[in-house]
Amino acid sequence: MEDGRPEAHVAAGEVVERLLALTGELHRLLAECAARADLTPQQAMLLRCLGQRRPMHTVAAELSCDPSNVTGLIDRLERRGLVERGPDAADRRVRVLSLTAAGRRVRAELERDLARAAALPAGLSPAELRQLLGLLAKFRPGGAEPR
Amino acid sequence: MEDGRPEAHVAAGEVVERLLALTGELHRLLAECAARADLTPQQAMLLRCLGQRRPMHTVAAELSCDPSNVTGLIDRLERRGLVERGPDAADRRVRVLSLTAAGRRVRAELERDLARAAALPAGLSPAELRQLLGLLAKFRPGGAEPR
DNA sequence: TATTGTTATACTCTATAACTATA
DNA sequence: TATAGTTATAGAGTATAACAATA
Numbered sequence: 001m002e003d004g005r006p007e008a009h010v011a012a013g014e015v016v017e018r019l020l021a022l023t024g025e026l027h028r029l030l031a032e033c034a035a036r037a038d039l040t041p042q043q044a045m046l047l048r049c050l051g052q053r054r055p056m057h058t059v060a061a062e063l064s065c066d067p068s069n070v071t072g073l074i075d076r077l078e079r080r081g082l083v084e085r086g087p088d089a090a091d092r093r094v095r096v097l098s099l100t101a102a103g104r105r106v107r108a109e110l111e112r113d114l115a116r117a118a119a120l121p122a123g124l125s126p127a128e129l130r131q132l133l134g135l136l137a138k139f140r141p142g143g144a145e146p147r
Numbered sequence: 148m149e150d151g152r153p154e155a156h157v158a159a160g161e162v163v164e165r166l167l168a169l170t171g172e173l174h175r176l177l178a179e180c181a182a183r184a185d186l187t188p189q190q191a192m193l194l195r196c197l198g199q200r201r202p203m204h205t206v207a208a209e210l211s212c213d214p215s216n217v218t219g220l221i222d223r224l225e226r227r228g229l230v231e232r233g234p235d236a237a238d239r240r241v242r243v244l245s246l247t248a249a250g251r252r253v254r255a256e257l258e259r260d261l262a263r264a265a266a267l268p269a270g271l272s273p274a275e276l277r278q279l280l281g282l283l284a285k286f287r288p289g290g291a292e293p294r
Numbered sequence: 295t296a297t298t299g300t301t302a303t304a305c306t307c308t309a310t311a312a313c314t315a316t317a
Numbered sequence: 318t319a320t321a322g323t324t325a326t327a328g329a330g331t332a333t334a335a336c337a338a339t340a
Contacts, residue, residue, distance in 0.1 A: 015276060016265050018283045023173045026166055028211055029288050042330065057298060064175055066332055071300060093298040093339045118163045123285040129162060132282045136165050138271055187306065204321060213309050218323060240316045240321040
């Protein structure tokens with residue numbers, strides 16, 4: 001708790017502003033890439049989670065949403081033949097999610113598109129990119145969490 | 148500009164990963180602050196736009212969404228007495244949006260909460276914060292855009 | 295008793311198309 | 318003709334609560 005200095009507060013407000021703007025831009029970017037793959041942004045995020053087979057509830061945790069929500073998302077992706085629900089040998093309650101061949105193709109295409117679209121930020125040199133990565137790694141919003 | 152090196156590509160993929168993760172964290176943060184003010188994240192973003200009175204279509208542009216969408220958002224906020232629709236003296240087609248006294252209170256509370264929650268990242272010194280700001284200002288996802 | 299996943303429900307968000315009232 | 322905003326509609330996302338199956 002050494003920041004009672006006004007500059008820290010000013011910079012802090014500025015960071016909020018820029019980060020929320022960045023979030024908006026990135027979400028727009030994600031939406032565009034998703035749309036090119038005929039997906040919604042949420043479906044795209046779900047597909048990105050499925051690099052490996054995994055049970056539903058871990059996906060819900062990773063997406064920070066309610067499990068009942070994932071049920072609906074998977075329903076729509078399964079109807080399109082991109083995802084499958086399988087049994088778990090060890091625990092008959094769980095449904096293991098996995099990509100179909102078509103799902104793997106769509107996911108790979110999406111990843112390529114995202115890398116192409118987001119990873120060529122004009123105006124940043126490779127050195128600056130590394131610097132940004134380092135700062136983002138240290139940055140933890142809500143890090144000052146009380147209570 | 149010494150691109151073309153493999154490291155640049157690796158860093159690029161890493162940036163996508165980190166930025167999407169950051170987007171998720173920030174959205175969660177926004178959702179939490181919004182919820183404390185009894186708002187949805189979208190309603191919070193709309194309120195943030197209304198620091199000054201302004202016509203609806205400029206808000207739609209800033210939020211990058213369809214105007215018909217803003218109609219619904221405003222309907223709900225107006226019903227709660229946070230926003231008002233007023234006439235424009237110069238052009239009778241436009242509806243000028245403005246915050247009520249209650250709306251200003253909620254917005255101020257929200258801004259304070261956001262600054263508190265997001266702007267005190269543990270582990271970043273003031274110098275690093277300034278550095279981060281500079282890099283974020285230069286960063287333009289989709290910067291490879293033609294035209 | 296607790297956990298995994300689904301269903302039912304209700305709401306919000308979102309875009310498209312058709313409409314109005316202005317300009 | 319073009320623009321600002323609304324309405325109607327349809328669909329997607331979201332959480333809550335109740336539930337079945339399993340642990």
